[in-house]
Amino acid sequence: MKQSAILFFVLFMFGCQKASNHTETTPKVKNAEIIEQKTVEPNREINCEEFFRKVVLSSNLSAVKNYKDIFVRIESSSDEKIVLELYVKNNLSESSKNQQIVENAVAWLNFIPASEKLFDITADPEEPLEVSFNRELLTKYDFKTLCGIRAKKSVKPVNNNLKTNCKEITGEMLSGEECIISTNSLEAVYNEIVEKSLVRDSEFLLKKLPKINTSQKINKNGIVEISYKVSKNSVIIEMFYEGGITDVELYRQDQSVKRKIVYNAD
Known part of the structure; x- marks a missing residue:
């Protein structure tokens, strides 16, 4: 009888321990789920x-x-x-x-x-x-x-094949290029020079071709002054450096423009 009582007591305590372990693990899973949900930040629109x-x-x-x-x-x-x-x-x-x-x-x-x-x-x-x-x-x-920025209308790119009969210019203390451009617009050729940086330090050139002769003091990047001589059929630009001159010459020829760029060193 005494042995039966002891066996019953042992089985009773073992059953209570299993129940206790089960009740402790359940809240931990729930807490983990709650913590995981809190780390998720909702998407918010910004201005x-x-x-x-x-x-x-x-x-x-x-x-x-x-x-x-x-x-x-x-x-x-x-x-x-x-x-x-x-x-x-x-x-x-x-x-x-x-x-x-x-x-x-x-x-x-x-x-x-x-x-x-x-x-x-x-x-x-x-x-x-x-x-x-x-x-x-x-x-x-x-x-x-x-920011309410409107998309710009697509602009037809400049055709890189407009250049024809280009030839290199070389000589003592000078270098450059001479090309025939298949357009009769001096302004279009000038704009291409500025937009495509076809001349060194082209960022210092005027954004638009002037209508009359003009000059502009620069005094930056070694450039002292840039002068423009403009006529109906030609544009001559001289970029005066402390150590040389860059000449840009545009001449209208029937349905084309001859573009000449020469870098002269002192």
Whole structure:
């Protein structure tokens, strides 16, 4: 009888232990499920300024490192350029109840939608500095839709086969190229030179061909001055360097234009 009582007690305790283990493991599974659900962040639509704040914070701009909280404001926006103002907020009041918040601009940026490039214009708008940023943001967000940028109408590309009878120009202290272009438009040939950077330092040329003779002081990149001599059937451009001259000559010939580019060294 005594042995039966002991056996019954052992079986009873073993059964209670199994029940206890079962009740302890069930809540742990539920807690794991709850934690996993909390880590999932819902997708949220952002606006144009929030998009550019993400861009700015991912950039190598020095202001991002120098200031803890940076705000981004769109100063102006067009299909060609978006101007961004970066600023911080300072509380000048000593009272926590009546705060006096003052905004201070710390940087100015230009974003070019066509090239999807960001430029720092804080020091000198005429000489912007390209800023690198996380370009994956451009694929993650449709910034053109967020910022209301209209897609440009497709423009017929310039036919690279317009150049015919090109020949190289060589000589003592000079080099270049002479080509016959199958168009009678001096302006079209000039635009191609500027847009395709067919001449060294073409970024310093006027964006549009002038109608009259003119000259422009440059004093950058070793370029002193650029002069334009314009007539009905010819355009002669001289780019004066500290160590030489680049000549660009365009001559209308019936239904074509002869384009001559020569680099002369002193």
